[in-house]
Amino acid sequence: MAQAAEDAAYAKATGKPLKSFLLGLTAGGYIALGFVFYITSQVGASSVAWSGGPRILGGIVFATGLVLVVLTGAELFTSSTLTLTARASGRITWGQLLGNWGTVYVANFLGALTIVALVYVAGTWHNAHGGWGAVVLNTSQAKLQHTFLQAFTLGVLCNLMVCLAVWAGYSGRTTTDKILAVTMPIALFVAAGFEHSVANMFMVPLGLLIKETAGADFWRDAGLNQANYADLTWPDFLLHNLAPVTLGNIVGGGIMIGIFYWTIFHYVEKPSPESEQQVPRA
Template sequence: MSESSSILSPAQMARAAEDAAFAKATGRPMKSFLLGLTAGGYIALGFIFFVTSQVGAAELPWGVAKVLGGVVFATGLALVVLTGAELFTSSTLTLTARASGRITWGQLLLNWLVVYVANFLGALTMVALVFLGGTWHNAEGGWGAVVLSTASYKLDHTFLEAFVLGILCNLMVCLAIWAAYSGRTTTDKVMAVTMPIALFVASGFEHSVANMFMIPLGILIKGSAGGEFWSQTGLDQAAFADLTWVNFFVDNLLPVTLGNIVGGGVMIGVLYWTIFHFLDTPKDGAKGAPAAKS
């Protein structure tokens, strides 16, 4: 097997992840913004696929239905990886380049801000398209009912629960991204991301960018659906009174975002930087490895 087709070793994956983080943080903000728009849209597409898979899934065993939803949701991250889109949750890995001193805190925070805002706008674009396209009317309102129940459930967590679920989520997302660096083919990369993403979705962990799509869509449906929708689905509009913008930002997006930073940036990025960079640095007096070209 030629070197170009072999997978990367764990140490090489760590270097590839740090180099990618450096490139993101030092690239043009407009490029990051446009790639962030696409990432927000792709993750929303993954959630659209998830919702479709859950319509009528109540007939399946709970775990089977959730695993099915998780596997199809992985389509979103596969598209992000294959197209080079910039996703805030994986951009938390830029902490590796900061730990190495290759970027400043200003560069890191600017990249996070640009990508986060772009992801939100990309997700909201998909919200508008799905809503205006009437997708939520599918299955006699069953599609919209899944959105409402999923969005409402996400607002039931305490601040601490949402924070911890955000940690667990981005632990898996960044593991998926990290593993994808080892692949050299499309198949390698898709296989690397699918199971970790299926795990986080099936287990009910919280992803800030995915929630930028699901909860706003739920808020929009709750406020706009007419009497026919509520009668078709058998749902009570009053049961979704918690679906408000204030609750979304305060009770979900804030703690989940903070948890995502800890789970991905610290528990994956900084951990593997420590193992494969800091601890691999030669002791004083020994000749160090050549610095990476930038």
């Protein structure tokens, strides 16, 4: 599994940038669709006596996004942090690593915004008498209430689980194996309220769009007051959420999973000379 993870990281960082960009677009879209599923599962959840139930359900259905990423070979920034393993082995340069991260990050954002536009134009946010849009607004608002340190730490915890899910997925030999390996770690991070940078690229921009453009009929039907979302702004999102969460995702996935396991299998348990394969080094 460790070798498979490193080989996959090497292939991503040395592949064609256009391929990474296009696969990044799909990954951003798939994660956004996972959040669409999550939002739908949360409509009316505030009226449920056992509040943990809807969160667990939301986590399970959100996992659809990462399942699609894994099964289709899409490139997701959070799992691409594992390319640190290939850099640690000297198989890629820092330039290749950062170039891949930048390409995938931008593509993920554009892919997520594409689904934002489609969901908005489709009017999905009006569903359940504005209840669907209310979930988006309240979830987006909550994400901007964290301090920088809290957002960073929640990002660490999130990508710890995402990269564990991807790592475990390398053990699967069938589609069913991979789905089962991925689903529960993802359900855990969503149910616990951890922060995923790419997922937030969908949720918060959609919340911002609804806040700025919704008519009086939406606010009336949803039972919401637009003034209560005054701090839901682009600067707050980019500086107080997306930036610290992204940094936390890098630490949680790239270091706490990627480098941690790389250290175990390259130093604590070195492969025998007979089994060690020759690999290109940058």
